[in-house]
Amino acid sequence: MAQQLWRADSQHPQDAGRRMTTPHLSKSLLNNYRQCPRRLWLEMQDRAARKKGLAPVAQAVYSADTTKRFLDGHVIGRIAQACWSEGVDIEKASWITDEDTGQRQRDLNYATHLTYQWMQDQRRPLFEATFQHQNLLVMADVMVPRRHGHRVYWQMIEVKSSTTPKDYHITDLATQAWVAEQSGVDLDSVALLLVNKGFELHTAGDYTGLLGLHDDPDLQAQVRQAQQQMPTTLRGAAQTLALRQEPRKHQPGDQCTSPFECPYIGHCTEKTTGQTTGKTAKQTTPQPVPIRFYNDRGGAKAQTLIDAGHTDLRQVPPATIARLWNGSTDTHGVNQRLAQAVRTGRVVMDRAGAQAALQTLSWPVQHLDFETISFIAPVWPGTQSGQHIPFQYSLHRQAQSGQVLGHAEFLDTTGQDPRRALAEQLVKDIDPRCTVLAWNDSFERAVIRDLAEQFAELRKPLMRIHDQVQDLLPIVRRHYFHPNMAQAEGSTFSIKTVLPCMAAHLQYSQLGTVQNGGEAQLAYLLAAAPPGAEKEPGQTITPAERQQARKDLLAYCGLDTEAMVEIVKSLK
Structure with missing residues (x-):
């Protein structure tokens, strides 16, 4: 390795948490920025407020589907680690006891120290190996040593509870690999460990065959290409965090639910007239009814009305709706009733x-x-x-x-x-x-x-x-x-x-x-x-x-x- 991850003159690991600050960004936070800069800003404000015991600008609300996805990730991660019985769990080993409070806490600086120590061993796979470069810290799910002649390289593996590769898997790997390489780690490849679709359990607890490794050349090329965007992405994230006001120019859109639902979607879609002062409650502003139809593939017919200058479905003339939805199928009938109900404000039955x-x-x-x-x-x-x-x-x-x-x-x-x-x-x-x-x-x-x-x-x-x-x-x-x-x-x-x-x-x-x-x-x-x-x-x-x-x-x-x-x- 070209660069030490832990200075030789470091103090005892128990002192590290007090002496060194936790990096500002993680892989997850950088992904939040990629999804929407406003999400990153809100999450960091939320964290800062909770640390000071203050009310956040916006409260994160995680859906049950998101919680279930996190749970699935933990389970798959545990099964993945069982694939390498000799592996070293850096995350588990980096918990320390605070001498002042007696509480157990994770020390990320100590985790980087342990990562460096075990990588020097060059023989055993590592779980949650921790790397830091500048203000970005990441933890790799699995690092496997691979010997090429007299030199040892590492394969970085990202474990996912998915059956097929996703676009965000590539950026995840790119972030992890970029930080590791900037920290001096010699990688020979990256890989995804995914769930094999249709896996059937025959014996309780035996997950042989559940996970499959994906490390094809296309994946290597995609990750390398995504790594080229890392400096630009980091600069953009830093600029977002430097803002003193919420970046409201990022308005709700498709990004709110892609690749996953944003926990601040309720905050960003809230519609009010001005600020709340004293005991005065927020007043709801009458809003136009969006131009939206049932089962309108690609929103094509809605876009036709928008392009014609319509902004409120209530104001679209009945004759225009009749020309747009003039068929005899269920979809046409539904949208005729939809437009009538919205225009009149009454139930159509x-x-x-x-x-x-x-x-x-x-x-x-x-x-x-x-x-x-x-x-x-x-x-x-x-x-x-x-x-x-x-x-x-x-x-x-x-x-x-x-x-x-x-x-x-x-x-x-x-x-x-x-x-x-x-x-x-x-x-x-x-x-x-x-x-x-x-x-x-x-x-x-x-x-x-x-x-x-x-x-x-x-x-x-x-x-x-x-x-x-x-x-x-x-x-x-x-x-x-x-x-x-x-x-x-x-x-x-x-x-x-x-x-x-x-x-x-x-x-x-x-x-x-x-x-x-x-x-x-x-x-x-x-x-x-x-x-x-x-x-x-x-x-x-x-x-x-x-x-x-x-x-x-x-x-x-x-x-x-x-x-x-x-x-x-x-x-x-």
């Missing part, structure tokens, strides 16, 4: 058409909703990476008069494979004479079909249920539109969008910690705690946490089918 569609069902109907969990590293034998495993369902029975006749539910939180118990109970609960209604039935059908393929002795009754399933969503889509649906944050016809429009007394926001499918997965991990899926082995979950998670799961899944009951009442 074809009650006779909705009632006629409901009349074709076999009553009493049974409203069914599943909750599933997927593991990037499967935990139960016979399951695959990314497979949706059902662990819960809710079933409401409703008479043609609208009356609720009963409610059945299933939730397995034993931590064992829940599929057989769920399938057996489902067969008992479903009346074979009556229609089963789902919201976007392709998901429920797929779950039932997978269960039928797994359990041959239950195949016949399960496929009978499969064939009973019909979709409530198209009935709503063809016959109903509320003005608020045009500006919904989520999908126009998500049940969470439609429900408050039809039954204002029922709100997902009134639920506890589980208000969407991503949060349901996290709650299941708390309630069931299946071995192998935890962030850290031996993670402690209290009985109270398990009980609350189970309670929240039952409430959430129950509301999904209660919502369908209320929607049917509204249509009738």
Whole structure:
């Protein structure tokens, strides 16, 4: 190595955290800058405020999907390290005890010292090897020594819980490799360690074959090319951090959710009239209704109106809408109703058409909703990476008069494979004479079909249920539109969008910690705690946490089918 990472005259590592400052930027922070400079600025302001005990300019809010992705990353990282049994974990070894407080804390300066020491050994792979150059510090997932003649080089491996390479994987590797090489490390190649799609677990805990190494020449060239942008990227990040005011010129756009949702998206999309002073609350400014349509591929038709000078969907003449959406398909009909509802501010509903569609069902109907969990590293034998495993369902029975006749539910939180118990109970609960209604039935059908393929002795009754399933969503889509649906944050016809429009007394926001499918997965991990899926082995979950998670799961899944009951009442 051309350059030492730790000065020979350094003091004891326990003194390093007090004597040296932590670098300002990490790989993650630099990625935040690449996504949006405003995100980086807000995150650094947030950190500085928390350190001083002050309120941040904006509060980061991480979605359940983001949290689940972090968890998957921890699990895959742990499995990856098991591929090199002789590896040295720099991260684990760099925790020290503060002499003043007695608290354990990570000392990144000591981590660079340990990295240098073990790289001198030149024989053992390193996990979380830590490198610093200027004000940028990175930790490489895996560093593997490779001997070429009398000289040792290193392969840098980035571990990802993905099945295919992504653009941000390249910039991740470029950042890591650039800092390592600037620190004097001789790299001979870089690589991605990715999940093999379709991996099936045969023996609990045996993940042989789950991960595959990708180190082809194209990857090397892409990383080298991306490294050339590093000085420019660092300068831009430094300029952003030097700003005294929030860089509001970076307005919300596609970057807010690419490659992942920004935790400050709520802050940046907040619409107010001026500043809040004293006890005066923020006042909402009436905003134009954006030009946006349902199922408008590429936003082409919306762009046609924008190019013609339209800025508010309410102001677009009916004749213009009629020319734009003049077909007879569902999409054209939906957008005609959408534009009418927005323009008039009133619900557009074809009650006779909705009632006629409901009349074709076999009553009493049974409203069914599943909750599933997927593991990037499967935990139960016979399951695959990314497979949706059902662990819960809710079933409401409703008479043609609208009356609720009963409610059945299933939730397995034993931590064992829940599929057989769920399938057996489902067969008992479903009346074979009556229609089963789902919201976007392709998901429920797929779950039932997978269960039928797994359990041959239950195949016949399960496929009978499969064939009973019909979709409530198209009935709503063809016959109903509320003005608020045009500006919904989520999908126009998500049940969470439609429900408050039809039954204002029922709100997902009134639920506890589980208000969407991503949060349901996290709650299941708390309630069931299946071995192998935890962030850290031996993670402690209290009985109270398990009980609350189970309670929240039952409430959430129950509301999904209660919502369908209320929607049917509204249509009738």
